[in-house]
Amino acid sequence: MEVVIAICDDLIEERANLARMIQTYSQERDLPIQLCFFSSGEELLDAFHRSQQFHIVFLDIYMPNCSGMEVARQIRAAHDDTAIVFATTSQDHGRDSFDVQASDYLLKPFRQEDVSQALDWCLEHIPESVRCLSVYSEWEQRELPLSTIQYIDVYGHRSRIHTTQSVLVVRRGLDDLEISIQSPDFLRCHRSFLLNMNYVDSLEGNAFRMSDGTLIPISPSQTAQIRNQFIDWTYIKAWQQK
Template identity: 30%
Template sequence: MLKIAFCDDENQETRRLEALLEEYAADRGQDFAHTSYQSPVELMAEVEKGTRFDIILLDVLMPGENGMAAAREIREYDSNVKIIFLTSSSEFAVESYAVDAWYYQLKPIRREDFFRLMDSACAACTREQKHSLILRSKSGIVRLELEELVYCEVMGRTLTFHLNNGVVLE
């Protein structure tokens, strides 16, 4: 189950994102755990406590600390979280690259844009959760999912991987 955080100072926008997520979850048959925050300070307090999120949808323009500053601080604790900026201003789009943002989306976000962003971010999170190796074999460079590996053997200087589908990589 992916953990998602929404951070926006506007209650109406947060409720809209929650409704879109519920609709997305029902449409895709997935479960999500989500938490909403009214300020970056609240979000950062959770991150500093060790709470880990897979995806954060973060407004940039908020009173006090803005979303961009919060993202910089989040990166000190978590380099893998997918940060998606949702904002009414294109002013910080270039700066979002500096914090390795997953995406920068202007408000109001449409249903199809939200679904596309979530499809992309969820797919990336799923890939990262799988354990795999990238190997050079006789057939070229291959990604080997560890769940598929039955056993490996070493004969001389050759390493052979036997997979559960009968494929043998040398």
């Protein structure tokens, strides 16, 4: 998954300094990161209004015209899933940062360890709804939101990813894809099938009926265990939605 990060600061040297630390983190973790730069809160909000999505936003508070705190309030009002990290010179806005559910509050001048810790926390808490699976299919790199993947099955020596929009064929094994996804919403119910439990309509004997009508078998040697995993997941999901 490529992590998309926005840096919003009116000072170019501050943007460059923070970008270097994020790039160092990217190299140390072998994590692909896309950086986007904004010199004002208005520019950042315009990107949001154009439906540009960011996993993490590093936001200075003291900027002309539209303050970072006001930008954060507007982001939070429309985008619950975006992680906001304040990067500023003052501790005076601690309470305000709590009100907008900021993930962290960094004081300038930044230290590499502080930036790395903030990124670690944000990445550990990326919601399932915005996580993506990076795959190479049809001669291009694709970012597939996990929430759109219904199930994956084995097709010869390849895997087919069935999404809500299309079916993509990739030259990757199911074990590898399962490791990359690493989501509690996905269940390996058979050596040839990995399914997203959000798209299960019902349990029918030793199979799952998916929302598109597909019947996916349950491994005969693990029937009881897999059925229990699915039942436990449904209880947890129902409890989280209360």
